[in-house]
Amino acid sequence: TPIAVLxxxxxxxxxxxxxxxxxxxxxxxVVGVIADRPAPGLEHARAAGIPxxxxxxxxxxxRPAWDRALAEVVTRWNPELLVxxxxxxxxxPPLLEAFGGRxxxxxxxxxxxxxxxHGVRDALAHGVKITGVSVIEVDAxxxxxxxxxQAAVEVLEDDTEAxxxxxxxxxxxxxxxxxxxxxxxxx
Ligand code: GRF
Numbered sequence: 753t754p755i756a757v758l759x760x761x762x763x764x765x766x767x768x769x770x771x772x773x774x775x776x777x778x779x780x781x782v783v784g785v786i787a788d789r790p791a792p793g794l795e796h797a798r799a800a801g802i803p804x805x806x807x808x809x810x811x812x813x814x815r816p817a818w819d820r821a822l823a824e825v826v827t828r829w830n831p832e833l834l835v836x837x838x839x840x841x842x843x844x845p846p847l848l849e850a851f852g853g854r855x856x857x858x859x860x861x862x863x864x865x866x867x868x869x870h871g872v873r874d875a876l877a878h879g880v881k882i883t884g885v886s887v888i889e890v891d892a893x894x895x896x897x898x899x900x901x902q903a904a905v906e907v908l909e910d911d912t913e914a915x916x917x918x919x920x921x922x923x924x925x926x927x928x929x930x931x932x933x934x935x936x937x938x939x
Contacts, residue, residue, distance in 0.1 A: 858887050
């Protein structure tokens, strides 16, 4: 099953998806990686010889134009599933309509707690003792889609946002790979 991955950051989840794709019998194939900025994570795709593209909001007259440009690039690769792996923007109607129910996102908190761009920081600030990661279906809201999988991570006494996020990512990567494999196999 052809999948496209959207990123904004370091791409550790992308790297995990690419590693798993090399294993025999993996039910998906990464056909393209797109970023909304020159994300360092694009290197993982380039190293694997996978096409990449950057579509910046600042290069477009308005949000709807950016939404259309993003949808054009993504559909050019003919993916059947989209995976947002640390993609820090909301998707607009063109992609939501074209891929309804076939877009996944990963969020570093146990939704519905701590949605938004700072899930790790917000959980820490709230003083929760258990947080984790959620893999969800994307809808038009901010981290409001159907929850597909979750895993818990304990918050330690001396955790900082960075140390906690590091441990969340260690759990997040295999969880995301697992959900993508499950959905790709069913398509
Ligand atoms: C992940 O923890 C993701 O859930 C969050 O940002 C992080 C991105 O990490 N939104 P990476 O770019 O995959 O390394």
